Amino acid sequence: MTAIPQSGTYINFFEVKRGFMSWLVTADHKRIALLYFYAIMGFFIVAFGLGLVMRLELIAPGATILDPQTYNEVFTLHGVIMIFLFIIPGIPAIFGNFALPMLIGAPDVAFPKLNLISWYLYVLGGLLALSTLLFGDGPADTGWTFYAPYSVKTGTNVTVAVLAAFVLGFSSILTGLNFIVTMHQMRAPGMTWFKMPLFPWALYATAWIQVLATPIIGITLLMIVAERTLGLGLFDPALGGDPVLYQHLFWIYSHPAVYIMALPAMGIVSETIPVFVKKSIFGYKVIVYSSLAIAFIGYFVWGHHMFTSGMSGPARVIFSVLTFLVAIPSAIKVFNWVATLYKGAIDIKVPLLYALAFIFQFAIGGLTGLVVGALATDIHVHDTYFVVGHFHYVMFGGTGFAFFGALHFYYPKIWGRMYNLKWANIAFVIFFIGFNLVYFPMLVLGMMGMPRRYYDYLPEFTLPNLISTIGSWVLAIGLVIMIVNLINGRKGPKASTNPWQSVTLDWTHTQSPPTLYNFDETPQVERGPYDYRNYEQYLKEHNKN
Amino acid sequence: MTSTTLSHDVHPVHFDAYGKKLGMWIFLFTEVLLFGGLFLVYAAYRFLNHDAFHEGSAELNVVVGAINTVVLLTSSLTVAMSITALQRGDSKRAINLIMWTLILAGTFMFNKYYEWYTKWEHGLFPGMDHYKELPAGKAQFFNLYFFMTGLHAIHIIIGSILLMVIAFYIKKGTINQQRYTYLENGGLYWHLVDVIWIYLFPLFYLII
Numbered sequence: 001m002t003a004i005p006q007s008g009t010y011i012n013f014f015e016v017k018r019g020f021m022s023w024l025v026t027a028d029h030k031r032i033a034l035l036y037f038y039a040i041m042g043f044f045i046v047a048f049g050l051g052l053v054m055r056l057e058l059i060a061p062g063a064t065i066l067d068p069q070t071y072n073e074v075f076t077l078h079g080v081i082m083i084f085l086f087i088i089p090g091i092p093a094i095f096g097n098f099a100l101p102m103l104i105g106a107p108d109v110a111f112p113k114l115n116l117i118s119w120y121l122y123v124l125g126g127l128l129a130l131s132t133l134l135f136g137d138g139p140a141d142t143g144w145t146f147y148a149p150y151s152v153k154t155g156t157n158v159t160v161a162v163l164a165a166f167v168l169g170f171s172s173i174l175t176g177l178n179f180i181v182t183m184h185q186m187r188a189p190g191m192t193w194f195k196m197p198l199f200p201w202a203l204y205a206t207a208w209i210q211v212l213a214t215p216i217i218g219i220t221l222l223m224i225v226a227e228r229t230l231g232l233g234l235f236d237p238a239l240g241g242d243p244v245l246y247q248h249l250f251w252i253y254s255h256p257a258v259y260i261m262a263l264p265a266m267g268i269v270s271e272t273i274p275v276f277v278k279k280s281i282f283g284y285k286v287i288v289y290s291s292l293a294i295a296f297i298g299y300f301v302w303g304h305h306m307f308t309s310g311m312s313g314p315a316r317v318i319f320s321v322l323t324f325l326v327a328i329p330s331a332i333k334v335f336n337w338v339a340t341l342y343k344g345a346i347d348i349k350v351p352l353l354y355a356l357a358f359i360f361q362f363a364i365g366g367l368t369g370l371v372v373g374a375l376a377t378d379i380h381v382h383d384t385y386f387v388v389g390h391f392h393y394v395m396f397g398g399t400g401f402a403f404f405g406a407l408h409f410y411y412p413k414i415w416g417r418m419y420n421l422k423w424a425n426i427a428f429v430i431f432f433i434g435f436n437l438v439y440f441p442m443l444v445l446g447m448m449g450m451p452r453r454y455y456d457y458l459p460e461f462t463l464p465n466l467i468s469t470i471g472s473w474v475l476a477i478g479l480v481i482m483i484v485n486l487i488n489g490r491k492g493p494k495a496s497t498n499p500w501q502s503v504t505l506d507w508t509h510t511q512s513p514p515t516l517y518n519f520d521e522t523p524q525v526e527r528g529p530y531d532y533r534n535y536e537q538y539l540k541e542h543n544k545n
Numbered sequence: 546m547t548s549t550t551l552s553h554d555v556h557p558v559h560f561d562a563y564g565k566k567l568g569m570w571i572f573l574f575t576e577v578l579l580f581g582g583l584f585l586v587y588a589a590y591r592f593l594n595h596d597a598f599h600e601g602s603a604e605l606n607v608v609v610g611a612i613n614t615v616v617l618l619t620s621s622l623t624v625a626m627s628i629t630a631l632q633r634g635d636s637k638r639a640i641n642l643i644m645w646t647l648i649l650a651g652t653f654m655f656n657k658y659y660e661w662y663t664k665w666e667h668g669l670f671p672g673m674d675h676y677k678e679l680p681a682g683k684a685q686f687f688n689l690y691f692f693m694t695g696l697h698a699i700h701i702i703i704g705s706i707l708l709m710v711i712a713f714y715i716k717k718g719t720i721n722q723q724r725y726t727y728l729e730n731g732g733l734y735w736h737l738v739d740v741i742w743i744y745l746f747p748l749f750y751l752i753i
Binding site: 110111114173177178180181184185186211212213214215216218219220222223226230231232233234239240241242245249252 | 561563564567568571572574575576578579580581582583585586589590593594671672677680681682684685688689691692696
């Protein structure tokens with residue numbers, strides 16, 4: 001790492017305006033990114049805590065610390081917060097907001113005020129979700145899927161929880177819309193579509209899913225509200241409704257939403273690996289096309305969540321085949337990342353470690369996904385802990401790790417300081433071991449036949465559950481070390497503007513922390529995004545300091 | 546890579562009319578899909594309860610529905626005319642035409658109120674006793690009727706408020722001959738509300 005001391009002769013985006021109010025009315029994409037960051041981390045820690053409580057309940061058979069009803073409420077709130085408040089907005093709203101304009105050489109997003117409105121909607125949705133704890137018969141106990149007819153009959157605060165998800169969906173739509181227009185209209189001169197870095201490409205594919213899939217869950221959730229408040233029997237079979245139709249509508253959004261969660265993470269990995277390998281990414285265009293293919297095929301696979309819900313044989317076969325198809329572009333990306341490492345000058349730094357952990361864990365998540373995507377095996381493992389293990393490998397082992405990788409990657413750009421690299425490595429190792437200790441036993445438990453969403457289990461499942469619970473503490477220790485290290489990093493040594501020696505615009509043409517409109521002059525783009533030929537010479541000419 | 550000295554360009558002050566319109570179109574996609582979910586539910590329940598939907602449809606007033614269709618189509622015309630008026634620099638006429646649009650929107654809402662009120666008088670309103678006694682299939686028809694026309698009516702209200710705000714800014718001069726994109730976007734939204742009604746009308750009143 002070259003430690004170029006900062007001149008301190010410019011005004012960065014923190015210093016432009018001071019005071020609490022200046023943050024609440026800001027239209028700067030970097031400040032909004034940080035507003036999202038603090039809100040999202042807050043919700044993440046709440047939901048992480050709920051996860052620890054669940055694991056503690058499952059440390060031994062029988063009731064230990066929770067009664068069954070509380071357990072149902074805890075896993076529902078954990079799911080709602082993690083899905084709608086952490087994983088879906090996490091990478092796009094924080095790192096997308098922060099880095100996207102800089103990666104494409106723009107001063108801001110297309111609609112800065114709309115960007116701020118999205119954040120306020122996010123906060124409103126989050127507060128609505130948490131408010132379900134405070135009144136009535138307690139938070140929803142339906143699971144994050146709000147399956148009818150139970151969700152229209154239970155006395156818990158489903159209506160408010162569902163409205164929270166609706167508001168959060170609106171926030172997500174507006175962010176996606178903003179990003180699409182930004183990428184269409186604001187790329188720097190010379191940055192053709194195929195000179196655009198891969199994180200923006202991933203955000204572009206994601207944004208289209210956000211825009212085109214989210215309205216479906218919006219209307220579905222409104223129907224649940226109408227059924228609960230006005231008594232319209234849209235999904236209650238006793239009133240002539242069809243609960244399976246609810247499942248279809250729910251998954252028409254919620255399966256594409258899985259790619260809203262996964263694609264930005266893949267973008268982060270594509271952005272990270274070339275920087276630490278000092279080599280152009282292998283198969284740039286193929287990665288672009290595979291992102292678009294995932295977004296497209298991802299629309300047509302929702303039925304694989306419903307193999308046991310009563311669908312015709314041909315429909316199940318078609319959904320299963322399409323599920324196999326959507327695995328192909330994901331696998332292509334994995335091959336591309338691994339091929340990029342081949343013969344590269346690998347510099348193992350924390351962000352790369354998280355990217356590598358992503359590849360490893362996402363591969364496990366993806367392959368177990370094929371087990372549940374295949375008809376015969378799905379019947380065996382449906383609604384077992386195998387499914388819980390599978391989607392945590394994808395969501396947490398994949399997206400969660402990419403999220404923390406992105407945080408370590410962009411940290412010096414955001415705050416202009418460097419955290420302690422040694423402690424970051426230690427935190428990563430503990431985090432990685434803890435993660436696998438929590439979730440690998442779940443795959444085994446599922447194969448043994450332990451059903452999901454129960455507060456209790458048969459005695460023969462005790463040992464893997466014990467390992468998993470101990471793993472959750474290891475995971476928590478890793479997380480605490482990471483957070484403490486990152487907080488201490490704020491007082492750490494000043495970082496150079498380009499500590500990782502990246503050649504993308506966000507690192508070469510901006511200060512750390514960046515100025516209000518990022519660039520002193522509109523950059524002219526002539527090179528490809530990952531062109532590392534003679535990069536030392538190039539950086540010498542272009543790095544800010 | 547060479548950097549040119551375009552220091553004025555880096556400040557995001559220029560007005561990107563094309564970008565704003567692109568954003569509006571993408572937003573309209575989301576509205577289409579919002580109602581798309583309902584059209585899917587309608588299709589599924591119509592398939593399951595064909596005869597009941599036929600009976601339900603016969604209980605709606607086709608004349609009022611047809612009048613409302615004409616009213617709403619005319620309001621789309623007045624919005625389009627208002628855009629042309631502003632493009633030609635006649636902001637006074639543009640505001641007048643928006644007022645006509647609002648009057649037509651009010652007419653539509655009055656007719657809707659009349660229709661719903663008739664149903665309410667017959668006890669055929671969600672939550673009322675007679676409504677609860679409806680056979681399952683017919684209940685689905687009226688569930689969807691009230692939900693979809695209700696959501697559409699909410700969109701009429703939102704669109705009207707939007708047009709009022711736009712008229713205010715035209716009067717203030719912020720939206721003018723050079724910068725008419727906001728009026729165009731408001732018009733696009735109004736056309737969308739219109740288009741959705743074009744589908745709702747046959748689905749509930751005409752198909753038998």
